[in-house]
Amino acid sequence: MHLPASTMSDTVLINESLLRWYRKERRDLPWRRSRDPYAIWVSEIMLQQTQVKTVLPYFERWMQAFPTVKDLATAPESKVLKLWEGLGYYSRARNLQKSAILVKDQYAGNLPSTRKEILALPGIGPYTAGAILSIAFGVRASVLDGNVKRVLSRLRRLKENGKTSKSEKRLWAEAERILPEKDVGDFNQALMELGAQVCIPQKPHCMICPLKKLCQAHLKADVQNFPPPKPQPVIKKIDVSAAVLFRRGKIYIQQRVEKGLMAGLWEFPGGKIEKNESPEKCIVREIREELGLEMTIEEKLIVIRHSYTQFRVTLHVFKGRLFPGKITPTACQNWKWVALKELEIYPFPSANVKIIKLLEKLSNAQEKE
Ligand code: SF4
Structure with missing residues (x-):
């Protein structure tokens, strides 16, 4: 149903525009073809601080070597690390295996679907929990990765970059505020996809953005000020x-x-x-x-x-x-x-x-x- 803008809340318009865009424009990625919570979980861990194009061959090889939680739980650690070789942050691979052992022993190999249980698994923080719960189980949970932080800061003209815990809290609150009642998995993926493909850090593609009529930074023509820059770490x-x-x-x-x-x-x-x-x-x-x-x-x-x-x-x-x-x-x-x-x-x-x-x-x- 398409209602006139005046009768629809801002949030509903954001939800609708973003979902419509995502269903048309989303990249065809192997974990998006799966409803298997384990595959979605593996992809989310691999995607932490790593680009999609880097993750793709690793994900394919991993799922071939360990197609189920049980396969991962019972694999030798050296094989797990070998398949992760070159992806960096090796604690992610070790935690994935530790969690797989817990899931096999405590949940008969089925990833749990409550926030409390999923957060108790090694290597799963609030972001990954939100992604798995919403994408794999349709649970109403928000996500906040680097891409989502950037989109929200610009969309709402928030002077927040998530660097401090106070700033991160404000962005989480915003992510929850715009979360729809249904289609949460697709909506969260749409937000992340928009940040990765359109609302990119430098020179965002506002002209083709589905949110351009709703984005406060774009409407005020000061996108370049959002999010405020983070201090660069000393290398x-x-x-x-x-x-x-x-x-x-x-x-x-x-x-x-x-x-x-x-x-x-x-x-x-x-x-x-x-x-x-x-x-x-x-x-x-x-x-x-x-x-x-x-x-x-x-x-x-x-x-x-x-x-x-x-x-x-x-x-x-x-x-x-x-x-x-x-x-x-x-x-x-x-x-x-x-x-x-x-x-x-x-x-x-x-x-x-x-x-x-x-x-x-x-x-x-x-x-x-
Ligand atoms: S209009 Fe531009 S700044 Fe706003 S969300 Fe879209 S791409 Fe990002």
């Missing part, structure tokens, strides 16, 4: 040395401890370069400290620059040999000597994956000679 720069150590044709790798950054991933040994220390001196010292043995450097393999969210790493990679003797590793939970071909079984941080690719390239070139 730390770190210089690190790492060693690819050979012994009898095998390569030494070690597994990071269970807590902290990139917990449980495998890596080549090494560490931070100290002030006034050369990368060469650093690697010899690190190997002595971490493995209890001396090493000789054979050659510098590569310098890799890699950006993580909070820091930028310059990684100096050396090929080397350990002196004979027993290794006594001090900075890992597990270690192994593996053949080059076996490296692909283990999950590594992204910067280490670049080293493996180089080793494979060098080995292929040698074989051809």
Whole structure:
């Protein structure tokens, strides 16, 4: 039913315009073709701080390897981390598996559908809970991710960027205020889709926006002031040395401890370069400290620059040999000597994956000679 604008509340108009637009314009994404709460849950966790185009191949591979909660719950952790390799924020994968074990044991493999139960699962916060509840179960729950915050700030001309808890609260209240009585899953996805496709951070496409007649910032022609800018985080720069150590044709790798950054991933040994220390001196010292043995450097393999969210790493990679003797590793939970071909079984941080690719390239070139 199309009522004249004067008899319809602002919120109803927003609901209708956005839903109409979404049903016509939404991207065809694999998790949108599914009503399976597990698939929707996996997609929401993968999409946290990660773009759709990056997530797509990961989601497909994941759902093939672990099509059900039970498959994920019973998988070896190394396989779970391997499938997450390169996606970053590895605690998301570990929490997904921890939650899958709880869902299998406590709910017979079916994701619970109440806010309280879903929020009790590791790795599920208010945003993810709102997304799963509304999209998978049709429960009236709002969502507030970065895209939604930006749309709401502009739509209502709110000087809020969600940086403080007070600001976040105001945006949550607004997200709840505009939530329709029904079609909540589609409406929430429409809000997120609008933020991702139309109401983008720089130069939003207001002319094709379904909300242009209702958007207060657009009507006042001051969209550029909303949301107010967030202070930029300081990106730390770190210089690190790492060693690819050979012994009898095998390569030494070690597994990071269970807590902290990139917990449980495998890596080549090494560490931070100290002030006034050369990368060469650093690697010899690190190997002595971490493995209890001396090493000789054979050659510098590569310098890799890699950006993580909070820091930028310059990684100096050396090929080397350990002196004979027993290794006594001090900075890992597990270690192994593996053949080059076996490296692909283990999950590594992204910067280490670049080293493996180089080793494979060098080995292929040698074989051809
Ligand atoms: S009119 Fe422009 S600023 Fe307002 S919601 Fe649409 S794209 Fe965003």
